[in-house]
Amino acid sequence: MDANTIYAVVDIETTGTNVAEGNRIIQFGCVLVQNGAIINHFNTDVNPQTSIPQSIQALTGITEAQVKRAPLFDDVAGSIYSLLSDTVFVAHNVNFDFPFVNAELERVGYPTLNIQAIDTVTLSQILLPTVPSYRLHDLTQYLNITHNHPHSANDDALVTGQLLIVLFQRMLKLPIITLQQMVAEDADLPQNTADVFKWGLAEVRKHPGSLPDFMYVSNGLALRKTPVLTSTDDRDYTYPRTKKNKLKRFPKHFEWRADQAKMMNLIYRQYTDQDTADQPLIVEAPTGTGKTLGYALPMAYLAQKYDKQVVIATDTVLLQNQLMTQTMPLLERMLPFETHAEVVKGNGHYLDLSRFKVSLSQADHSKQTQLIKLRLLVWLTQTTTGDLDELHFKNEPPYLDGVYHHGLDDLSETDPFYEDDFLRRLYKRLAYSRFIIVNHAFLIQHAALLGDNFNRPYLVVDEAQHLADYALKTQRQKFDFQVSLATARRLMDQLNPENEYGLTVATQGMAINDQLNTVYRWLIEFHRQLRALSDYLISRFKDQFGGKFSTAYKEIVISEDDWTAFLEQRSGLFEQLDILVGKFQTQLSDITATFYKQSNRWLKSDEELFMRFSHALTALTDAWQTLIAIRRAPQHEQAGGGSYLYWLTISSDLSHIMVASNLMTVAGFLSQRVYDHFQAPTFTGATLFSSNRSQYLYDQLDLDRSSVKMRRLKSDFDFKTQAKLYMTNDAPDIRDDEAYNQYVSETLIKTLTRINRPTLVLFNSLSAIEAAYESLTEAIHPRERLILAQGISGSKDKLIKRFMDEDNAVLLGAASFWEGIDLPQEKLQLLIIARLPFDSPDQLETRVQYARMKAEGKNPFYNLSLPKATLRLRQGIGRLIRTRQDYGAVIVLDSRLVTRHYGQTILKTLPASLPTMAGQVPQLLSDITKFFKKHKSNGHDG
Template identity: 40%
Template sequence: MNKNTIYAVVDIETTGTNLKSGDRMIQFGCVLVQKNQIINSFSFDINPGMAIPKVITELTGITNRQIRKAAYFEDVAATIYAILQDTVFVAHNINFDLPFINSELERVGYPALSIKGVDTVQLSQILLPTAPSFKLKDLSRYLNLTHENPHHADSDAHVTAELFIFLLTRLETIPRETLFEINRLSSFLLRNTNELFYDAYSDKNRRQERLPDHLYIVGGLVLQRRKQDTFNLTNYAYPEAEVDKKKIFEKQLSWRPEQAKMMDLISEHLKSSNRTLIIEAPTGIGKTLGYLIPAAYHAQNRKQIVISSATTILQTQLMNQALPLLNQLLPFQTSAVNLKGSNHYINLAAFKKELTQKETSGQIALMKIRILVWLTMTKTGELDELKLSSYQNPIFNQIEHQGVGSLVLTDQFFEVDFINTLYKQVESSEIIFTNHAFLMKHPGLFNSDRTKLAPELIVDEAQHLADVALQSNKGRIRFWKIINMCDSLLTSIQSSQKFSFNDLMAINFLTASENNQLLTEIRKLRESVELLIRQFSREYGRQISRNSAAKNETIGKVIILKSTELIRLINRNKIMLESVLKVITVLKRDDAILRDRYIAAKSQQNIGQDEQQLLNRVHNFFKQLFAETEGWTIFEQNQDKLNEKVLWLSFPINGQTDKMQFEFSLSDATHFLSEVIYRHFNHLTFTGATLLLPGNPDYIIDQLDIQDDNYKIEKLGSPFDYSNQAKLYVASDAFDVRSSKELYESYLADSVYEIIKSQRKQTLILFNSLDTIANVYGLLTKRGLHLDRELLVQGVTGRPGKLKKRFLLGKDAVLMGTGSFWEGVDLPNDRLELLIVTRLPFESPESLNVKAKEKEFEGQGRDVFSEYSLPRATMKLKQGFGRLIRTSTDKGAMIVLDNRLINQSYGKKMIEVLPDELQLINEPLADIIIDLKTFLSNSDS
């Protein structure tokens, strides 16, 4: 390929994807590109000689009528063959388009095209590594390319040509050194895509192109230069007067009185003697800027603010969207850092090591190439920027960061390491964005310099803080997994087929005495754990069987223990428990010795590939073993600490005791938040859309573990007109949720079907379990609903992240979900117009959480339902309703298929958390559907 190469950018539409079953082409589009310019284009319909399937017509809009008079493929084959001769074939998913065309050509007597080919999917993945999606429609939107008729060959070919030209231009910016590394891996790329990178490198090498100033090389990797932000030391006064606040918003944003009130409340609080401020800020008031603006003013003159969000996604939105907007609005600039757990960042040393490994996997090779390009772009090193739904590619297990403690001072990447650099920035940044989970694990990081005033803490989505605190204090000890790790170590050390420690002794890497001692310690650990399994089985085996039959205090094969029982358990088995801890300590020392010798031998080139692989395998087994035994420290805790914990023993469903495991967590967040977290901060500010329960102000105080009386609670008004924007329907003839599972699910399927068929609005259906979702979906498909509407089903058609993206892009789609879909999903305007709640969101009485609470409340005269289950379900219902109305122009309805909301006394308490002006209609479902159609049709006018 050279500058005069003509690229034929092709797209085809077909009756299906299976050539063997007789699928045929129905459209051909081709755009010729030369010297980064479009020089010609061709497109025509093709009569396939068969009916176009309905699903293809729905996807493409191409009808049987449209192609009835079009030429057959044998009539246009010569033209297609002539167009593509002496070109380089380019397509978005080339391994579909080119084989399909060749097969069609051969079918009518032409030879298959023997031309080079380039795939724009892989090219996009490499050159646009942070793009959210690599579908053609999504890429065109991402790059602002005009795409008039998706799934039409002429339009798709044209936008693919524009994409290809953009990618060729982008390729010219990739540094020579990065291209060199890419070419070492590019043989795995599809067709001749690798030649583009080889040609680009050859051209830059010939010109000896220098590296741009914003890039530099460390250890052979090309990285972005990172500038460390510092405090501005400005002193702008907070705009107290309304007229001054309006000046901030007048150029870009509308004025919101409740947002201004929130700003004033926080500004006053940060200067007051009050310790704690709690603000319920309903959706639509502009909560984010409501706390960011006063925080930015207060952060001047080295007054540091820590802002914690519920998730890393929300945290990233604060950094990448809210902060730039803040700096546009205010007369000064605010610096910030984004602090996440270490596994979110790349370890440069580990990645460099992976580059030196001989690659045999195309999937991993492609990911390495993408990361090489991404490193020339990223300033944070956050793997999240690659926007992968999950890091299933094996390379991520090797390159994700293990934390500051894993860094080696003498390593060539130490000074430029992303986490090392980030932690240095923490001291000098005015605002630190983090998430609740990170806050729970590293509270002291934000107040490491005791000579300075403690930072301020603002907690967004504070309703999640207690749950995250409990989650971060969970632990697990899988006895069977420890035994498996011991067996893996023993096998690797003494009887590995290819290489064992006997070979290491032969080269004097370790002595026979050291080898025997290591084997003895591993066997001792294995025997101790086996003894504990037998001991616990004797103590609790009968209780498991008895309680399983009686369904008392068990969920499947689980026993919940009170702290007093746990203390007795520890005392009875103290010698064996301590023995395990001692052995683990010795094995950690042995592993460290082996690693030190390995590093020294490798640097002196005294160790071969087989020895390296063996030692790496053994070290990885040790890492897994130590991870499995981390929770063992629970057996060392004093009685006061144990009194705050709940512990349960669990077995597999068949009750096999050899699969026994311990799990434990805090029983609640009391004293943990106040004593472990809050003590590192000056003022505490909590905000969220769903914090307060009417008539129960103590609920949020208990949840947030506020231990003093120096607090203030504020509830801001909603900007929405719920009397006109929303309706709440409760089906008076709803099926009794206590009925048989099969009859109940049949009712849900019938009701959902009737509601969905009555209108074509974007619909979210909320369930309480994935099992019910799957069963109802199965019944709906039997009725053919999936043929008429796009059904997005959690646990069936995709994961939550993927389903949310598809729902946002959907047209009259139906999303069936649970868990995270009850909250935190922003679906404004016509992205959500109908919300169906299948069942009030109570946790099952048999759930582990409820059973643990029952155990905790035992003997205290406290009621689990009123103190735990009802408040949590009420909050969840409030959060679910919050998905519906997100802007002042939204209009939507919520249907509840659970008449306990009306018929039970607690239902009235649940209704109280919904807006007072919300119109409630309690009628049979048939009448609801009639009223719903009128209400939603008015939203179209």
């Protein structure tokens, strides 16, 4: 490759994926790119002399009639061979297109093309590292490239050519040092794709320029500068109480929402009135209220007025990012003063620059790891946060375990990237930030840090119905004796003086060697004592596990008294192990400092050995901290910090034991461990109450009902005309799983073949989804309706993307699909609920919670199961109507909503104006058909 190379950008449409099985090209498109411009193009339909599968016709729009009079591949092979000779072949997934074209050429008597080939998927992943999706159509949308006819070879080749030009432009703007590191990585990329960066480096070296002002180089890495924040404006500003004053501040064409304005004023009055400022506030703001701006605007004025900060805690990392990218920019436009927001996540979300730099010197044969390293090198020239979520990894790759941040406590001033460290810079910026956006898990784990460092800031808990769940999850701890013993043995092997490939041999004769030998002796003692502790634990509770095991492992709940007694009996052994772990932590810090001071003395293999040792010892000490947390749980309980459950898991051969603890109730926990560090909190969400009289939410939020101000805003959606709820009354007994699952599958087939609307079906388990998916895909042809299923058809993001790309797809989901997904306008018109969302009573934690409530004289069903299921059902139904323009129908297949008394209790929590109908499936389907005929839509119902 050189500056004058001609790139032949090719796309083909085929009858299938395998030439050997008789699949053929039905369309060929090619554009030629040279010197950053498209210089020519060629495209043709091809008669495959075989049938085109219906699925291919539906995907591409290419019919058998269209290609019937097209030339055979034999007729155009010469033109194609001549066109591609002496070029570099380019395709979006080159490992499909290039071999396929060569196979077709060879089939008709031409030699295979012996030319270079490169892949734009891989180049896009590297040079556009923060793009959420690398499908061609998604990339063109991201880059604003017009793509009118996806899956047309001519149009796909054209936009791929335009994409290639953009990618080359991006590459040639990279710093020389970044390109040098990318080339040095010698990554195994598809075909000759890696050679692109060699050419890019050579081009940049011909015309070297200075780094742009927004970049700098530190310790061999090109980084982007982080904006410096200054102190905030301390002038007084008047809050816009009236509609007139609000409209002055609102952007032009901003939709006025009366309840949003009420929410704003309610929150502002709450904290400016001395009588209510110390009183928690709960605001249920239905979908469509605009609740995020509803609390953000008054909080901005309050923070400015009283010189405080606002911590916003929301449910997930995704919602954190939405607040930062959607709500905060809008808020800044509406305020007469400057404000600044920062998203703060757990340590593991951020890149550790030192660990990453060391990893670059380590040879890795994993293609995935090589690709990630290249992506990270480019991303470092773009990111100011170091937040790895910007890279949209679908499944967290193992490589990230070695490069994510371990926290500020792990950061030494001797670290070569101390001044550049992303986490350190983030926490410095927080002092100048009005809004600190965290998720629930972070809030619970770091409430003291946030509250104490920022002088008891305001706290808004969004999606508050989830806070208790996160409190329970974050306090769930498990210590596996066998894993820690294995880690200790691995470390002992690395430090064994007789291991010629070990770390102590590599450091022989140096000062660091004595420190490593000391750690080696301590590890031997740690392993001996931990093994003894494991044996004592097994012996102490052996009788409670009973006789013969029916499974490989068995779980038993142990009482707090038994656990506390064991801790006291073995307190001396625990103390000795605590001392050893403390020594490990101190010595590792000293050894690391010594190692980096002498970094010029080490070989790459030595660095790799040291990193393995450091990671393993850190993992061992981190695991021990978990056991410390389990041991401290009784102390928290006695201090009013919640009620804990303790259990043991043991293998059938009694050789492998795990101990765990879990917070069972938030009573006393949230109030003391979280709320005490802030001003009186505001809690909000679209679906908070299971009924006006229910105590459930107050219990879940650890609040005294008598001291809380509560307000439920009304939805202004017109449910009477926008939606209708249908309930079957002919379902079999829910306890007969086989009969009920068959009923669900049969009803879904009847419904989906008659009602041709984009449909979401909600289940309570993945096993139920699998059973329904199998029945549906047998009964409904893919060309009629696309059936997507959680756990089968891809990740959640991929499922939602594919669902929205289709006009009448069916999406089967469980768990997280009941809430938190936003399918606007006509993208969802029919919602089917397969079963009322009650928790399984067989789960260990559920059984214990039920037992605890019974002991307190409470009915577990009415105090826990029913309100929890009611809220979840409200959340599920909330997926359907998200705007004033939406419309749709809900079908509940579970007849308990009609036949059980508590069904009426559930129905009373739904909007009063929502029309309902109960009946047998044929009656319901007939009425649903009439309902959709009243609404303009693209659907074609049977």
